[in-house]
Every structure is written in structure tokens, then in C-alpha cells.
Amino acid sequence: MKVTVDFEECLKDSPRFRAALEDVEGDVTELEQKLDKLVKLCIGMIDAGKAFCAANKQFMNGIRDLAQYSSKDEVIENSLTKFSDSLQEMINYHNILFDQAQRSIKTQLQIFVKEDLRKFKDAKKQFDKVSEEKENALAKNAQVPRTKQHEVEEATNILTATRKCFRHIALDYVLQINVLQSKRRSEILKSMLSFMYAHLAFFHQGYDLFSELEPYMKDLGAQLDNLVVDAAREKRDMELKHSTIQQKGLSADDSNLECNVDAENGIVMEGYLFKRASNAFKTWNRRWFSIQNNQLVYQKKFKDNPTVVVEDLRLCTVKHCEDIERRFCFEVVSPTKSCMLQADSEKLRQAWIKAVQTSIATAYREKGEEAEKMDKKPSMSNTSPVSEAKEKLVKGESALQRVQLIPGNTKCCDCGLPDPRWASINLGITLCIECSGIHRSLGVHFSKVRSLTLDTWEPELLKLMCELGNDVINSVYEARVDAMGVKKPQNGCQRQEKEAYIKAKYVEKKFVDNSGESMLIARKKTLTRKSSENRLGSTDKSLSIEEQRTVSRASEMEKKLEKRDSAVFHDSTSTRKLIPGLQLYQAAFQQNLPAMAEALAQGAEVNWVNPKENNATPLIQAVFGGSLVACEFLLQNGANVNHRDMKGRGPLHHATVLGHTGQVCLFLKRGANQHATDEDGKDPLSIAVEAANADIVTLLRLARMNEEMRESEGLYGQPGDETYQDIFRDFSHMASNNPEKLNRFPQSDSRKS
Incomplete structure (x- = not known):
């Protein structure tokens, strides 16, 4: 170690020692300024470097976006992807370099300034203080008169103690100076050497990276030369075609206007x-x-x-x-x-x-x-119309054939035109094409029109149509037509006459009997007619064994409908005096669609809430009743699938608790909020998991997965959506045709839970 300040001179406290101290202190002050400046410059360099890396990264992301945009051009996509990856590596190398600069220059030199230079300054303060005390002791000792012996002794003792303390502090100060002078060399050189090694590693990594990329760049350059030649050739060809087109007349523009009935694409x-x-x-x-x-x-x-x-x-x-x-x-x-x-x-x-x-x-x-093909099919001899209709119902006929089996549906509900091909799905009636156009003009909040031959019908919608029919709806909406002396329009009447009648019937509801008596009489007639038709079908002995089985299955279904309708007729006498909202509420639980239609016609609010039963709605009551068709009827008439009762449970919650898989499927298709939680903080999925209902858990998870895919839909479409729709379609068919396979749990009253 080179001694900057001599220890011997320190003990003498000579002028040379004091001059050396002044030189050292001035040098240390200048060193501190230089180091502070270097640290600040290093911080500025690091900040600028990070800003450069951030801008470079944005530029690299722009290259990647361009590569994704050029996905149809494999050469551009591969090249830009490879270049962006290389640039990303260089950005990483830059970040490593700046991190090393921060550690080697900024951090290391800051530690040297804050610790070592602070020790020097502390030692200097102590030295200056003791030096001043020594000077004061010397002056006091010199001023004491020789006649005052006790003052002489006291001054001598203070001077001796002060000199001894001064020597110790001075030696410590000199030691600190020598250590600082020696350490600054190692600290400065060590930090700079580390920084230079970081640069060496950075440039080596960059060289290695681009050495590997160089052959690919050379091949790409050769391809570019070929592309330039091909582009020039294509330009010449296009110019030739342009001149050829200009020479031709425009008379050939209409040459391809021939219609093609047998076109492969159907156009x-x-x-x-x-x-x-x-x-x-x-x-x-x-x-x-x-x-x-x-x-x-x-x-x-x-x-x-x-x-x-x-x-x-x-x-x-x-x-x-x-x-x-x-x-x-x-x-x-x-x-x-x-x-x-x-x-x-x-x-x-x-x-x-x-x-x-x-x-x-x-x-x-x-x-x-x-x-003609239908006429050529062998027909059954001596087969009654009732048995033929039943056979069609069992064999799985089209929507038109199935809906027309319902009483009154073979004629238009409003004008009586035979063979109607359109339907109002929220009213449950069939219509001719002209009346369907008038219904469309009313708006979907009054009538939702769908074709029986052109549109696809969900199984729950078909069941809804079969639960109502023209006779049932007319017994509600035309109950007072005869009493009021209004003439119902017939086929061939003017469109204006039909429009006025249909508007008065469904919008103004002028012909609805609010007492409900006409509805009861009409339902009784319907029951009587159904019973006679069943008896007529059962007496037919000319059918084959298989045909008799077919008719038998259809008869069983008719008996179930007749039993339900009889209950409707007898129970309606106790409910006809209820307010429409409460009538709709009770009929929804009883799965009584005719009574529900009557309540809506009499002005019932489809989202009416019952304050005596936790603000439950008719839709929630339909869930308790276990009827998928009643739920569909309410939804088609504007029921809110996300209304929740006082306990925070909506229709989806209750259907999940009861294990009604078909209803869960229906509500999910109609946009039910599967994330809503009840007062216990449980959403439908957690309820289904607790109940261990695998079908409902599967449906809810699929719906949630489909929702997440729809939210994150990007350039490549929405994968999985078709599978999601197929699974829900299968569950819908099973819920309508084989509900016993889905209702795996006993139907308990979840209102008590």
C-alpha cells in the first residue's frame, strides 16, 4: 500500500502534515464530484437504454402483427417471424447489458461513495474537533501565570490529555486517508472492468446470433431476386390484359346473365x-x-x-x-x-x-x-283419419304434420283458410301466409311468426304448439265475438278487414271474456271431442298388428292429454276469480298452458311477482312444477330468465337444485346468467357440484367455456362453438322426448330451502 500521508509527520503535526491533509481533502472532494457525475450519467444511460428496448420491442411486435396478417403468404410469415424472434433475442441481450451496467457502475460506485467517503468525512470531523481542542489547550497552558501553581498543573494535565487524544484521532484519520486512496483504485477499476466484460458478452452473443441467421438471410435475398423478376413479368402480363380489355367493347358485359336452375350452389x-x-x-x-x-x-x-x-x-x-x-x-x-x-x-x-x-x-x-311420390306410397285400406294422424305422430312426422294434429290447426286461426303453413309460436296457433304477414306487422311482443315448413323447430317449441292450438286460443281471444255481433273475416276478405280484426283480437283484446266462462265451455267441448275420437280410433279392427301398436301408443298419449285437460276443466272453476297475475302464477305450477294463455289474454304480467312466496315469478313456479313446455311458453311471451327471488335465486338456480336438466339446458340457451349467486354466495355450478349432478355440471361448464371462448374470440374464429350447440341440441331432444333419463333426483320443493 502506498502511504499518502506520513505517520511520523502526523505525530509531529508539522506544517507539511497540514499541507498534505489539505491536498488529500481537496482530492477526495473532487473524487466525490466525479463519481457522483459518473453515477448520474450511468443512470441516464440505463434509462435511455430501457426506453430504447421498449421502443424496439414495440417495433418487434409490429413485425409480428404484420407476420400474422400475412399468414396466407408463407414466405413473408416465416421470414418476419424469424426476424422478430432474432430481434427479441437482441432486446434480451440489451436488457442483460443494462442490468450489468446498473450493478457494476451505478450500484458499486454508489456504495463506495456512500460508505467509504462517509467514513472519511466522519474521521475528518473528529480530527478537526480534536485539533481545535488541542489548540485551545495550548493557548490556555501558555496563558497561566507561574505564580498560580494549581492552575499550572491543571493546564498541564489538560494539555497532556488533549495531545494524547489528538495523536490517536490523527493516526486514525491518516489511516482512513491511506485506505481510501488505496481502495478507490480497486473499486473504480473493478466496476469498469465488469462493465467492459458485459459489453464483450453482449457483442459476442449478437455476433453468434446473426452468424446463425446469415445463411437464411442469403437464401431470402436470392428468393427476393426471383420475386422481383416474377413481379416484373406479372406486370407485363397485366398491362397486356389491360390493353386487350380496352380494345374490346362493353357489349359482352351481359353475356353471363343466363339463369341456371341446376346450379351446384343453388343460386x-x-x-x-x-x-x-x-x-x-x-x-x-x-x-x-x-x-x-x-x-x-x-x-x-x-x-x-x-x-x-x-x-x-x-x-x-x-x-x-x-x-x-x-x-x-x-x-x-x-x-x-x-x-x-x-x-x-x-x-x-x-x-x-x-x-x-x-x-x-x-x-x-x-x-x-x-x-306424386307421396301418392304412390301404399295406403292402408279402411283406415280412419284419426288412426292415420296417430300413426304420423308416432312415426316422427314433420313440424307441419305434427302441429296439424291438434284440434282446429288444419285451418288458419284467424281467417279459416285450409292447410296453414305458418305459426305464431308464442300464441301456439297456425296461420295462413297472409295472416302471418299481418301478425309480423304487430311486432314480436304480440306475435312471433315462424314457418312450419321452412324453419327448424326445437322439440320444446313443437310440444308448446301441441299443448295449445287454434281451438284453445280462439276460445280465449274470440270468447265474446258472437255476443258482440262481430263478423269474423273469412278466406277471400280484404286484407284491411283482416288487419283490423287481428289487431282488435290480439292487440286490443276486445273479444276476451275476463270472467273465464267461455274458456271453460270451450275446453269441455274439446274434451268431449277428444274422447269420441279416441273411441273411434279404438274400434278400428282392420289394421295390421304393427299399425295397431302404433295407434295404441298414440292413444295412450291422447289419454294423458285428456286426463290433464279434464283436470284443467275441473280446477279452473276455483281459479277463474283470481287476479290474472296470480292465475298465471298458479297455472304455471300446474303445467296448465291453456289457463296460462287465458291469464295472459286477460292482462297478466308475465313477470308478475308473488310477495307471499319470496317474490317468485310464474317462470320460477314452472320450474317447481317440472314443466319444460310451461317454461318455454313463458319465455316466448317475454318472461325474464334472470329474475331472482328474495333469496337471490333465479330459474336457473331452482332448476339446478331440483335436478331438472332439461330446464337448465333451456335457460342456458335463453341467456340465463350462470354467474349469479344467491344469498349463500352459490352460483348454479357450485350447486350442481354439491348435488353431484353430472349432466347439469357438464352443461354449466360447457356454457361457461363457450362464454369464455366467445369473449376471447380473435382472428381464428370461435373453436368449439359447433360442438357446444350440438351437445345442447342433444340435451334438448332428450328433455322433450325422454325426460325420465334426465330427471335423476326427486322433485323436492326448493322454496323451503
């Missing part, structure tokens, strides 16, 4: 047409029209769902329109509305008219072929 013809709006301004809008599946549809954008102009081309006609100002117009007229269209040329107009006429003829021909 007979498609193209742009102007459509006149039905608003007051009669504006014209250009839309993309197509004829497909015996329908005329259009869409504004390619991703939009097609808007149906004509449901069934067999019910419409097409004609030229020469009585308006615009040219090339033609009109498609259906029983419910007309649509004015305009083509771009006369040739286009003729092509569209021909396409519509051809589609109409094709639709009639296909329908005739289907009817």
Missing part, C-alpha cells in the same frame, strides 16, 4: 338491382339480389345476412312496370307485399323476369313431384 341468378324502399320518400337503393332455394333475397354487403323479399316464389308473380318514370323496372308481387326493382338495361330486366318465372315453374314442378 339460379344473381346481380345488382335497384330496389325502391317502402318508406314515404320511395328512395331507390342498389343491392345485390339472388334467386336461391325458391326465394328472392338481397344483401347490402357480402357479410350481411340475406334479407328475404319473397319467402316462396310459388306465391308470387312478376310483371313489367311501364307506368313509372324510371326505365327497366319490373315488380315482384306476393300475397303480402310487392317489391319494385330496376335493372341496368332492358336485356337485364328480361333476364331477371325470365329467371323469376323459371324459378316459379321449377318450384311448382318440384312440389308436384313430391306429391
Whole structure:
């Protein structure tokens, strides 16, 4: 160790010692300033480096986004992905370098300044204090008169003690100076050497990384040269095609306007047409029209769902329109509305008219072929209409055939037109096409119209239709027609007459008997007719054994309906004086759909709450009653699937507690909140897990999984959604056709829990 301040001079306290101390103290002060400045510069460098790494990372993420966007181009995607990965590695190396700089420069030098220099400053303070005390002792000793012997002795003793203390403090101060002078060399060189080694490792890692990437970059450069040549060739080809097209006339634009009835994609013809709006301004809008599946549809954008102009081309006609100002117009007229269209040329107009006429003829021909095939099937001799209907019901017929088995459904509920093909699912009635159009104009809060032949029917909706029917609903909504002297419109009446009657019947409810007497009489007649039909079917002895079994199964089902309807008739006398909301509430528990329809017609609020039973609603009562069809009926009529009672439990909670798997499936499909918790803090999933109901646990977990996938849906669609829908569809069919397989627990009254 090199001695900066001599210990001998320290003991003498000579001027050379004091001068050396001044030099050392000035040097230490300057050293502290330099080190503070270097630490601050290091902090600034680290902050700037981290900002650079953050900006570089954003740039790298932009490259990755571009790579994902170019997923259809494998070369661009692979190259950008590889480059972004390399840049990410360099960002990691940079972060390591800055961390090492922080440890070696900032942290290490800060420790040296805060600890070693502080010790030096503390030693200097003690030295200065003792030095001043020594000077005071010397001055006092010199001033004592020789005549005062006791003062002389006292001053001498103080001076001796002060000198001894001064020597110890001075030696400690000199030692601290020498240690500091020696240590600063090692600390500064050690921190800088560590920092330089960090740079060496950084550049070595970068060199190794890009050495591995270099062959790929060379190959990519060769591919780029080929791409430039190919792009130049394609540009020449496009320029040649452009000049060729310019030389051709525009007369060939309409060459591909022939309609193709046998097209593989089912589109007979498609193209742009102007459509006149039905608003007051009669504006014209250009839309993309197509004829497909015996329908005329259009869409504004390619991703939009097609808007149906004509449901069934067999019910419409097409004609030229020469009585308006615009040219090339033609009109498609259906029983419910007309649509004015305009083509771009006369040739286009003729092509569209021909396409519509051809589609109409094709639709009639296909329908005739289907009817001919049905006629060629062997028919049973001496078979009654009742037994034929029962056989269709058992064999799993179409929605149209099944719904038409219900009394009164073979004719339109409002005008009596035979063979109706439309239905109102919330009312449970069948309608002709013209009356269905009027029902649509009422709004979905009054009537929800669906086709019996074109739409897909869920099993619970079919059961709902079979629980009601035209006779039942008319006995409610037309109870006072005869008493009021109102003439019901018949087939062939003007549309305005039908509209006025239907509005008065369903919107204004003018013909509803609030006393309920007409409903009871009509239900009794229905029961009598059903009993006679059952007896008629049971006396038919001309059927085969298999056919008799079929009729027998249908008869059993009819007996169940008759037994339920008899209970409805006898029990209604005790409920007809109730307020409509309470009547709906009780009928929902009794699974009595006719009484529920009557209560709604009399003004019952579908979400009426019973304050005497924890604010339960009719939908919750339907859950207690165990009826899937009653729940579906209430939901179709606007029931709130997420209403909860005073204990915080909604229909989904109660269905889970009772183990009604079919109802759980229905509520999940209708948007029930599966995360809602009751007053005990339990959601439906936790309730199902506690009850060990595997089916409901599976349904709830699937619904929750599907919800999470829908929330995180990104560029690649929504995986698993089709599987989710298939599983729920299977549960729905099982709940409607084989409910005993799903209701694994006894139906206890969860209202007590």
C-alpha cells in the first residue's frame, strides 16, 4: 500500500502534515464530484437504454402483427417471424447489458461513495474537533501565570490529555486517508472492468446470433431476386390484359346473365338491382339480389345476412312496370307485399323476369313431384283419419304434420283458410301466409311468426304448439265475438278487414271474456271431442298388428292429454276469480298452458311477482312444477330468465337444485346468467357440484367455456362453438322426448330451502 500521508509527520503535526491533509481533502472532494457525475450519467444511460428496448420491442411486435396478417403468404410469415424472434433475442441481450451496467457502475460506485467517503468525512470531523481542542489547550497552558501553581498543573494535565487524544484521532484519520486512496483504485477499476466484460458478452452473443441467421438471410435475398423478376413479368402480363380489355367493347358485359336452375350452389341468378324502399320518400337503393332455394333475397354487403323479399316464389308473380318514370323496372308481387326493382338495361330486366318465372315453374314442378311420390306410397285400406294422424305422430312426422294434429290447426286461426303453413309460436296457433304477414306487422311482443315448413323447430317449441292450438286460443281471444255481433273475416276478405280484426283480437283484446266462462265451455267441448275420437280410433279392427301398436301408443298419449285437460276443466272453476297475475302464477305450477294463455289474454304480467312466496315469478313456479313446455311458453311471451327471488335465486338456480336438466339446458340457451349467486354466495355450478349432478355440471361448464371462448374470440374464429350447440341440441331432444333419463333426483320443493 502506498502511504499518502506520513505517520511520523502526523505525530509531529508539522506544517507539511497540514499541507498534505489539505491536498488529500481537496482530492477526495473532487473524487466525490466525479463519481457522483459518473453515477448520474450511468443512470441516464440505463434509462435511455430501457426506453430504447421498449421502443424496439414495440417495433418487434409490429413485425409480428404484420407476420400474422400475412399468414396466407408463407414466405413473408416465416421470414418476419424469424426476424422478430432474432430481434427479441437482441432486446434480451440489451436488457442483460443494462442490468450489468446498473450493478457494476451505478450500484458499486454508489456504495463506495456512500460508505467509504462517509467514513472519511466522519474521521475528518473528529480530527478537526480534536485539533481545535488541542489548540485551545495550548493557548490556555501558555496563558497561566507561574505564580498560580494549581492552575499550572491543571493546564498541564489538560494539555497532556488533549495531545494524547489528538495523536490517536490523527493516526486514525491518516489511516482512513491511506485506505481510501488505496481502495478507490480497486473499486473504480473493478466496476469498469465488469462493465467492459458485459459489453464483450453482449457483442459476442449478437455476433453468434446473426452468424446463425446469415445463411437464411442469403437464401431470402436470392428468393427476393426471383420475386422481383416474377413481379416484373406479372406486370407485363397485366398491362397486356389491360390493353386487350380496352380494345374490346362493353357489349359482352351481359353475356353471363343466363339463369341456371341446376346450379351446384343453388343460386339460379344473381346481380345488382335497384330496389325502391317502402318508406314515404320511395328512395331507390342498389343491392345485390339472388334467386336461391325458391326465394328472392338481397344483401347490402357480402357479410350481411340475406334479407328475404319473397319467402316462396310459388306465391308470387312478376310483371313489367311501364307506368313509372324510371326505365327497366319490373315488380315482384306476393300475397303480402310487392317489391319494385330496376335493372341496368332492358336485356337485364328480361333476364331477371325470365329467371323469376323459371324459378316459379321449377318450384311448382318440384312440389308436384313430391306429391306424386307421396301418392304412390301404399295406403292402408279402411283406415280412419284419426288412426292415420296417430300413426304420423308416432312415426316422427314433420313440424307441419305434427302441429296439424291438434284440434282446429288444419285451418288458419284467424281467417279459416285450409292447410296453414305458418305459426305464431308464442300464441301456439297456425296461420295462413297472409295472416302471418299481418301478425309480423304487430311486432314480436304480440306475435312471433315462424314457418312450419321452412324453419327448424326445437322439440320444446313443437310440444308448446301441441299443448295449445287454434281451438284453445280462439276460445280465449274470440270468447265474446258472437255476443258482440262481430263478423269474423273469412278466406277471400280484404286484407284491411283482416288487419283490423287481428289487431282488435290480439292487440286490443276486445273479444276476451275476463270472467273465464267461455274458456271453460270451450275446453269441455274439446274434451268431449277428444274422447269420441279416441273411441273411434279404438274400434278400428282392420289394421295390421304393427299399425295397431302404433295407434295404441298414440292413444295412450291422447289419454294423458285428456286426463290433464279434464283436470284443467275441473280446477279452473276455483281459479277463474283470481287476479290474472296470480292465475298465471298458479297455472304455471300446474303445467296448465291453456289457463296460462287465458291469464295472459286477460292482462297478466308475465313477470308478475308473488310477495307471499319470496317474490317468485310464474317462470320460477314452472320450474317447481317440472314443466319444460310451461317454461318455454313463458319465455316466448317475454318472461325474464334472470329474475331472482328474495333469496337471490333465479330459474336457473331452482332448476339446478331440483335436478331438472332439461330446464337448465333451456335457460342456458335463453341467456340465463350462470354467474349469479344467491344469498349463500352459490352460483348454479357450485350447486350442481354439491348435488353431484353430472349432466347439469357438464352443461354449466360447457356454457361457461363457450362464454369464455366467445369473449376471447380473435382472428381464428370461435373453436368449439359447433360442438357446444350440438351437445345442447342433444340435451334438448332428450328433455322433450325422454325426460325420465334426465330427471335423476326427486322433485323436492326448493322454496323451503
